[in-house]
Amino acid sequence: MGAASTVDDVRRLRARLDEVEGRRMGAPVLPVHPELAALLPGGGLRAGSSYTVAPSASLLLGLLARPSREGAWCAVVGMPELGAEAAELAGVALDRLVLVPDPGSRWLAVTAALADVLPVVVVRPVGRVVGAEVARLSARLRDKGTVLVVQGAWPGVEASLEVGEAEWAGLGRGHGHLESRALTVTVRSRRSPAPRRARLLLPDARGDLDAAGARAGVAGSRPATTSEPMALPPVPLPLRAVG
Numbered sequence: 564m565g566a567a568s569t570v571d572d573v574r575r576l577r578a579r580l581d582e583v584e585g586r587r588m589g590a591p592v593l594p595v596h597p598e599l600a601a602l603l604p605g606g607g608l609r610a611g612s613s614y615t616v617a618p619s620a621s622l623l624l625g626l627l628a629r630p631s632r633e634g635a636w637c638a639v640v641g642m643p644e645l646g647a648e649a650a651e652l653a654g655v656a657l658d659r660l661v662l663v664p665d666p667g668s669r670w671l672a673v674t675a676a677l678a679d680v681l682p683v684v685v686v687r688p689v690g691r692v693v694g695a696e697v698a699r700l701s702a703r704l705r706d707k708g709t710v711l712v713v714q715g716a717w718p719g720v721e722a723s724l725e726v727g728e729a730e731w732a733g734l735g736r737g738h739g740h741l742e743s744r745a746l747t748v749t750v751r752s753r754r755s756p757a758p759r760r761a762r763l764l765l766p767d768a769r770g771d772l773d774a775a776g777a778r779a780g781v782a783g784s785r786p787a788t789t790s791e792p793m794a795l796p797p798v799p800l801p802l803r804a805v806g
Contacts, residue, residue, distance in 0.1 A: 591609075592608065593607050593710060594633060595608060596629055598772060601761065602750040604752045604754040604755060608683070610710060611704050611710075612721035613720045614710070615714070615715065615716065618715075621744070622765060626712065626724070627653075627655050627660075627683065630682070634659070636659045636682060636683070637661070638661040638677045638683070639660070639661070639685045639686075641665070641670050642685070642687050645664075670686060670689050674700070675703060678703055679703065681709065684710070686711070686713055686714070687714040688713065688716075694718075701719065721753070721754075722750050722751065722754075723751045723752075724748060724750050725751070726765075744764065745763070747760055748761055748763055748765070
């Protein structure tokens with residue numbers, strides 16, 4: 564048995580143990596992509612909990628894709644640059660997606676109202692919130708069983724998802740097209756003493772999320788971050804008579 568298959572087996576076992584733990588705690592868990600499930604405590608998005616996510620549209624949409632396809636309505640508040648076309652390409656079900664691009668200063672009230680009726684709400688806060696506001700919203704999340712995903716800082720979260728070490732593949736020496744991006748996703752949770760990390764393709768060549776391709780894709784293509792001098796054709800120099 565190779566090292567890669569052993570690691571995959573360990574990750575699947577850990578995700579299964581987390582799933583059992585989540586059921587034992589009595590909190591339903593919304594399913595996510597298997598590669599993200601292996602990183603998240605409980606193997607998915609725990610109802611009534613909050614999460615923070617890095618400012619990565621690909622990671623955010625990858626997190627929403629499976630819940631929306633399996634029937635969960637999702638709302639995105641305060642992200643005017645997030646387009647429906649990109650969401651659809653990432654696998655999000657548009658008929659269960661609510662976009663509130665610019666809620667203005669009432670973003671917290673809009674978020675709380677959506678949390679009353681939808682199972683997943685994503686928000687990018689505008690400014691800081693005080694502890695009392697966070698406590699009221701957290702109580703509402705637990706009461707309604709809503710998952711809150713925050714792009715930015717937020718206290719008392721179940722887990723934080725971060726990205727780093729990004730490499731684009733597909734570009735050659737002065738030509739080509741961007742095909743996929745490999746990056747490291749790190750999840751830090753108050754339930755786990757050590758962070759969990761995985762190297763993923765986000766997106767892969769199909770616009771989806773993939774792990775196996777992340778290991779093979781970068782090796783077979785030149786990263787867009789590689790910087791090498793290009794070979795230029797020789798330029799004839801002018802001759803000048805001397806003497």
